[in-house]
Amino acid sequence: MLAFTIRRIIGMFAVLFAVSVLVFIVFVLVPGGDPAERMAGKNPSQQNIVNIRKKWGFDRPIYVQYVRMMQKAGNGFLPGKHGEYDILRSFDTRTDVAAEIKKGIPATFSLCIGAGVIWLFFGILVGVLSAITAGRWSDRLITGFALVGVSMPVAWLAIVLRYFLAEKPNNPVFPDGGYVGLTTDPVQWANHLIMPWFVLSVIFIGFYGRVLRSNMLDAMNEDYVRTAKAKGLSPRRVLLKHVLRNSMIPIVSLFGLDFAAVLGGGAILTETVFELRGVGWYAAQSVGNLDLPPIMGVTLYGAFFIVVFSAIVDFIYVFLDPRIRPA
Amino acid sequence: MIRKRQWTWVASVAGLAAAVSLMAVAFGVSANRSNAAPQHSHAVGTLRAVLDTVDFLDPQQAYTGQAWWAMWDVYETLITYRHVDGGAGYKLVPGLARSLPTVSANGLTYKFKLRKGLRYSDGSKVKASDFKYTIKRGFLATGQGVGFYTGIVGAEEFQKNLTGDIPGIKTNNARRTITIKLTKRRGDFLTILALIFAAPVPTGTPSAIQNGTIPSTGPYRIINYDPSRGFSMVRNTHFKPTKYIPRGNPNRVDVTFNGDANAAVQKVIDGQADYTNAAIPPDRIANARSRGQLKLRAAANTYYFWMNTTQAPFDKLQVRKAVNMAIDRQAMVTLVWGGLGRPTQNVLPPTYPSYKKLTLYSRNVSKATQMITAAGARGAHVTVWTRAVDDAVTAGQYYTSVLNDIGLNARLTILPRSTYYSTIGNENTHAQTGWARWLEDYPHPLDWFDVLLNGNRITAQDNNNYAWFNNKKINKEIEALKKEPNLTPAVNARWTKVEKEIMQQAPWAPWSNRVFPEFFTKQMGCIHMQALYGFDLSRVCRK
Amino acid sequence: MAEHAVDPSLDTPALLAAEEHEVAIVGRSPWYLAWRRLRRNYVALVAFAVFCLIVLACAFAPVYAHHVAHTGPNDTHVAETVKVGGKEKVVIGGGAVYDPKTNTFDTSKSIIVLGPTWWHAHGRFVLGADNLGRDAAVRMLYGGRNSLIIGIGSAFICSVIAVILALLAGYYGGWVDWVISRFFDLIWAFPVLLLAIALGSALSVNGFHHFGIHIEPGSLWIPVLVISYVLIPYIGRPVRGQVLSLRQKEFVEAAVGQGAGPIRIMFSDLLPNVASTILVFFTLIVATDILTEAGLSYLGAGVRLPDASWGNLIASGQQQIHTAPWLAVAPGIAIVLTVLSLNIFGDGLRDALDPRAKVRIEH
Numbered sequence A: 001m002l003a004f005t006i007r008r009i010i011g012m013f014a015v016l017f018a019v020s021v022l023v024f025i026v027f028v029l030v031p032g033g034d035p036a037e038r039m040a041g042k043n044p045s046q047q048n049i050v051n052i053r054k055k056w057g058f059d060r061p062i063y064v065q066y067v068r069m070m071q072k073a074g075n076g077f078l079p080g081k082h083g084e085y086d087i088l089r090s091f092d093t094r095t096d097v098a099a100e101i102k103k104g105i106p107a108t109f110s111l112c113i114g115a116g117v118i119w120l121f122f123g124i125l126v127g128v129l130s131a132i133t134a135g136r137w138s139d140r141l142i143t144g145f146a147l148v149g150v151s152m153p154v155a156w157l158a159i160v161l162r163y164f165l166a167e168k169p170n171n172p173v174f175p176d177g178g179y180v181g182l183t184t185d186p187v188q189w190a191n192h193l194i195m196p197w198f199v200l201s202v203i204f205i206g207f208y209g210r211v212l213r214s215n216m217l218d219a220m221n222e223d224y225v226r227t228a229k230a231k232g233l234s235p236r237r238v239l240l241k242h243v244l245r246n247s248m249i250p251i252v253s254l255f256g257l258d259f260a261a262v263l264g265g266g267a268i269l270t271e272t273v274f275e276l277r278g279v280g281w282y283a284a285q286s287v288g289n290l291d292l293p294p295i296m297g298v299t300l301y302g303a304f305f306i307v308v309f310s311a312i313v314d315f316i317y318v319f320l321d322p323r324i325r326p327a
Numbered sequence B: 001m002i003r004k005r006q007w008t009w010v011a012s013v014a015g016l017a018a019a020v021s022l023m024a025v026a027f028g029v030s031a032n033r034s035n036a037a038p039q040h041s042h043a044v045g046t047l048r049a050v051l052d053t054v055d056f057l058d059p060q061q062a063y064t065g066q067a068w069w070a071m072w073d074v075y076e077t078l079i080t081y082r083h084v085d086g087g088a089g090y091k092l093v094p095g096l097a098r099s100l101p102t103v104s105a106n107g108l109t110y111k112f113k114l115r116k117g118l119r120y121s122d123g124s125k126v127k128a129s130d131f132k133y134t135i136k137r138g139f140l141a142t143g144q145g146v147g148f149y150t151g152i153v154g155a156e157e158f159q160k161n162l163t164g165d166i167p168g169i170k171t172n173n174a175r176r177t178i179t180i181k182l183t184k185r186r187g188d189f190l191t192i193l194a195l196i197f198a199a200p201v202p203t204g205t206p207s208a209i210q211n212g213t214i215p216s217t218g219p220y221r222i223i224n225y226d227p228s229r230g231f232s233m234v235r236n237t238h239f240k241p242t243k244y245i246p247r248g249n250p251n252r253v254d255v256t257f258n259g260d261a262n263a264a265v266q267k268v269i270d271g272q273a274d275y276t277n278a279a280i281p282p283d284r285i286a287n288a289r290s291r292g293q294l295k296l297r298a299a300a301n302t303y304y305f306w307m308n309t310t311q312a313p314f315d316k317l318q319v320r321k322a323v324n325m326a327i328d329r330q331a332m333v334t335l336v337w338g339g340l341g342r343p344t345q346n347v348l349p350p351t352y353p354s355y356k357k358l359t360l361y362s363r364n365v366s367k368a369t370q371m372i373t374a375a376g377a378r379g380a381h382v383t384v385w386t387r388a389v390d391d392a393v394t395a396g397q398y399y400t401s402v403l404n405d406i407g408l409n410a411r412l413t414i415l416p417r418s419t420y421y422s423t424i425g426n427e428n429t430h431a432q433t434g435w436a437r438w439l440e441d442y443p444h445p446l447d448w449f450d451v452l453l454n455g456n457r458i459t460a461q462d463n464n465n466y467a468w469f470n471n472k473k474i475n476k477e478i479e480a481l482k483k484e485p486n487l488t489p490a491v492n493a494r495w496t497k498v499e500k501e502i503m504q505q506a507p508w509a510p511w512s513n514r515v516f517p518e519f520f521t522k523q524m525g526c527i528h529m530q531a532l533y534g535f536d537l538s539r540v541c542r543k
Numbered sequence C: 001m002a003e004h005a006v007d008p009s010l011d012t013p014a015l016l017a018a019e020e021h022e023v024a025i026v027g028r029s030p031w032y033l034a035w036r037r038l039r040r041n042y043v044a045l046v047a048f049a050v051f052c053l054i055v056l057a058c059a060f061a062p063v064y065a066h067h068v069a070h071t072g073p074n075d076t077h078v079a080e081t082v083k084v085g086g087k088e089k090v091v092i093g094g095g096a097v098y099d100p101k102t103n104t105f106d107t108s109k110s111i112i113v114l115g116p117t118w119w120h121a122h123g124r125f126v127l128g129a130d131n132l133g134r135d136a137a138v139r140m141l142y143g144g145r146n147s148l149i150i151g152i153g154s155a156f157i158c159s160v161i162a163v164i165l166a167l168l169a170g171y172y173g174g175w176v177d178w179v180i181s182r183f184f185d186l187i188w189a190f191p192v193l194l195l196a197i198a199l200g201s202a203l204s205v206n207g208f209h210h211f212g213i214h215i216e217p218g219s220l221w222i223p224v225l226v227i228s229y230v231l232i233p234y235i236g237r238p239v240r241g242q243v244l245s246l247r248q249k250e251f252v253e254a255a256v257g258q259g260a261g262p263i264r265i266m267f268s269d270l271l272p273n274v275a276s277t278i279l280v281f282f283t284l285i286v287a288t289d290i291l292t293e294a295g296l297s298y299l300g301a302g303v304r305l306p307d308a309s310w311g312n313l314i315a316s317g318q319q320q321i322h323t324a325p326w327l328a329v330a331p332g333i334a335i336v337l338t339v340l341s342l343n344i345f346g347d348g349l350r351d352a353l354d355p356r357a358k359v360r361i362e363h
Helices: A002-028 A035-040 A046-056 A062-077 A097-132 A137-150 A154-167 A186-220 A223-231 A235-266 A268-273 A279-288 A292-320 B002-036 B065-071 B086-090 B129-140 B155-161 B189-193 B261-269 B282-291 B317-326 B329-337 B365-374 B390-405 B417-424 B446-453 B472-482 B489-505 C013-020 C030-040 C042-059 C061-069 C136-172 C174-189 C192-206 C221-230 C232-247 C250-257 C262-298 C310-318 C326-353
Strands: B046-051 B079-081 B092-094 B109-113 B169-172 B177-181 B220-226 B230-235 B252-257 B293-297 B301-307 B341-343 B381-387 B409-415 B433-439 B508-514 B516-520 C081-084 C087-090 C092-094 C097-099 C104-106 C111-113 C208-210 C213-215
Touching (some): A002 A292, A002 C174, A035 A046, A035 B417, A062 A097, A062 A292, A097 A186, A097 A235, A097 A268, A097 A292, A137 A186, A186 A235, A223 A235, A268 C262, A279 A292, A292 C174, B046 B261, B129 B155, B282 B329, B329 B390, B381 B390, B381 B417, B409 B417, C042 C136, C042 C326, C087 C092, C221 C262, C232 C262, C262 C310
Antiparallel strands (some): B301 B433, B341 B508, C081 C087, C208 C213
16 A cells, blocks of 8 residues: 555656656747747847846746746745746746736635535436436436536637626626635625536536446446345435445546646636636646746646546545555 | 326426516516616716727837827826827826926936925825836836836846946935936937836835836826726826826726727727726717717727738738739728728828828729739738737738638637737747837837848847838948937928838838727817827816 | 337338238338427527528628628727717717816716617617727627637537447446546546636636647637537546447457457447437537637637637626616627527437437436
8 A cells, every 4th residue: 555655746847847847848849939029129239138047047948947947846846935037937928827826726725625515416416316217308308408517618608608707798697707806895706606607517427427327337237236236225325325425436537536626727718708717727828828927837837637537436436435445 | 187287287386487587587577677766976976987908008018009008198208298188288288297307418417306296196295216217117117118218227137137326317305306328319209208117116116016006196096906896096196186187087097908899899888987998899989879878989000910021921112012902991991990980001190290191002902913923922821910809800811811812821810909919010920010009108200110121129038120121221221310319300301201112111001090988978178189198088077 | 108209200100001911111211200390399490500501601700790790809990980770879988088188187078889770770789899999790790709619619629539439438348448438437527617718717827838849829720629628528428338338248359259350349339329419410420529629719728819708708808787788698698509509409319319328418
């Protein structure tokens, strides 16, 4: 068990390292993106450009720049006071990347935790209902709705909802985008998040519902279920205690990864359309601007979540299913 | 029967889910209703503005019109512009200085004297030596405007070593005097001194970017700057109004950033903001006008397509002329600005006294196609560059389709806003043609011809002469005109001639002078436009 | 008793009758049986027909553009007029008007873009014009063409690469498996959309000119390769899992014992048994790819303007949503129809190939 844990942790760091190298290489290959020139602005002198290069270390070899950038990333995320050029700074605004990410966390967490609760609850509901009534019209109806939900492009759904419910009508049902802090005004906080929660959940609910449905149908045909029923257990008890519990295992792993992905700034489209200036929004802005330090910061932040949650999910799997325990 | 129990269970759970959803919607409706009620406002208490973006709020760094709009009332310069409407707003008047400087006969020495009792917003005294520190700071901070000040004696040396003194600036704190010595005469030096790059800051201000935290000398100071969200301006209690710099009506200015023009306009229509500088989407102009106040500001600007005279096929004069004859300038104005602009074939906008309307190229698509074929450029591969801002993308797409119509094989490349200029200004890109615009930094033809079309000022990186236009005769004339201290009618006539000669060489295809929309709610009054800085926030009031 | 409502089995009445009358039973391959099951699933067949119709319509985009609408997808018609039902309408009209005498602008009119003509203009501007005076219907079809090429192309490439990697990992095991699994982890750890945007943006400026490969910026290869790369683990992991479990089975041991080489085993023994998994995943991947491309192009990192794709049509249309909402809504509906039909067909395919639903998406 210990060896497994250690291997897992080493694997995590290896993946984070590889991700950072990948990002760095992608953006070093972009020509015309010389950061010194872009920082020097519209009317610079050549000496100015040289000075910028020296100050930021662009005149050093590639691998030195990479190491330096990783140092800066580490400094930014850890507490303590650091020199001006010892943390990740955006090439465009020269602001502290770690600070900007922290500012985006409330919006992203509010969006993702709320949506996560909703999609997990409704996903399980949809899955259970359609599994119980398998083959009948209610199953087809529910599956139909779920499929439609899964087939909608996120950005489009967000735009359509925002326009028809928040912009067009004279007395709009919902506010027109933006994020209000939970501590500032809880009522408005929820009010501004209802549409984003809905949009983000819709795409997952159908998917989770279908996965759960097929797993439950499988489980319901297994021998142990037949045995339980033969023993005289009520159908509901069979359902809840045996079938559902065993069908939930893949759902747990799916949820862990999906939740980690959106928490780490993956809900880019939802945050962009609804103007929730969270981590995903910040990520989209920086990538659109080809601004390497924020991209590196956001990528490491997101990869960290995915890697950690993936490990957590693996550990939960091990506990849930004794057969999987490593020898 | 199991089925019945199953159904009741199913129905109850579904019913619960439906009830919860309905409650959420009802909650949303009620919460939104109460939020939509209009707020009561007191006399000009707070001006709520929505800007698309600001690059920096550090006087030695900022180089956008939006940043200067705010900082004009925050960081005062030695000399400044008047808070009046119309052309009189171009007149230079004393700012922190007591009066306009005395200039030596040879035009190389400028002498200022500061006003008495000047203080920063943190209470400390404004010293003459702060001005020298400010110029140094520009170089130390690798600010965007340093190119303007390398003409001061010793400045280039300082820029190389980044230590030592700038002997060209001598100050005396006891007598509050500042003496600046130049290496060469410059007719536009006064206007350069009025740029916010030269706004004095306390000696010892760190050279790292200080967005809004530097103590101010103007009627307001900046607080709470967040680069993604906005900033605020509150009163500077140590400011004393002068004849030329008013106290300012609003007690506070709250600025939020929003790059989506539709959203910004909507906020003003809904009354959640008082003002926005967003480009009104062309299909909502009338709607905006009826739901608020749409003011138009004619700033000095030109939008154009440059053609790199060193890159095929634009190295041929016939090709460049053909392009000028192919674009439908009026259609572009309709398309891109919704009609809020005027077509042009000039380099300078009509605000300049030397301006004489040029009509060298009348629209003739078939002739243009012939000229392209005759020049052997038919089917030539062309990459059109533009930046990822709505109006530039629209203009770029239209321009690409026109180039394809006359027989070139054009393709569009869209670059991010922040890397656009440095990419097309880098000679290694070999950019052939693309979108550009110029907003005047200060009202002098040199700001246009010297920066954008003087072959002697072409640089390998961050070049501003995107056409790589290098005509020896015209270069010589521009250098000669640089030495002229004043824009007399004779000097202006020479500028007119230079402009015509340049457009006969067609390094550009200029297409419009834009009129900037400034959108207000119906409750705002006393709306004044300053020629250089736009909407004058210090004079606004409520009706 | 909770049973499958429809459980197609081998014991049809015909077969039982044949047994009784001692008629020889003809053995059928699992593929034939799957096809028979699929044939009976009318909903899935209709969905597939809808999908094929959409593909055909988009494939014929140039025909439509040339013969019906008489314009190309990037041709602007700003100042032209079109005869709509007898009346002359200008494609883009209105806008502020400058009065030189007073040096002011009359802002009482916004620009009005030609709305849908619904065939009253003989096939021109059926869905109206967009903000640059281009034919929206033509752009929809060309956009669909690009979106479908990217969706299907990237799914194909992704599947091929993922299956090869999965076969290698499952067959060889050991350190080969470890390396390939970590490779899957690496791609998976990177937030998918972010990686796609990063690659798409980075490559869009100058294209890719390394290692002897030359891809121009603006080429459709860029979104195709980016999306296929990003979704490799999606197929790779489940297939690897299946191959791993198959590897232990006796028939594979037998083949190894007979001296069969790895390639023969991978392609003759392992591959056919995961084929149904791959097939089902393929339809799902096409659907996912179309949605991913829409998201990428919406953010500007996929198909580059002025070329159309359903995703960037939504982004362009969004700017006019207040006056011409159909420009943003229509491409989205097209995507929903396409992806939905694929999903329904994919479901039906899975039911037919594997009625016991052994195939599920796992990670």
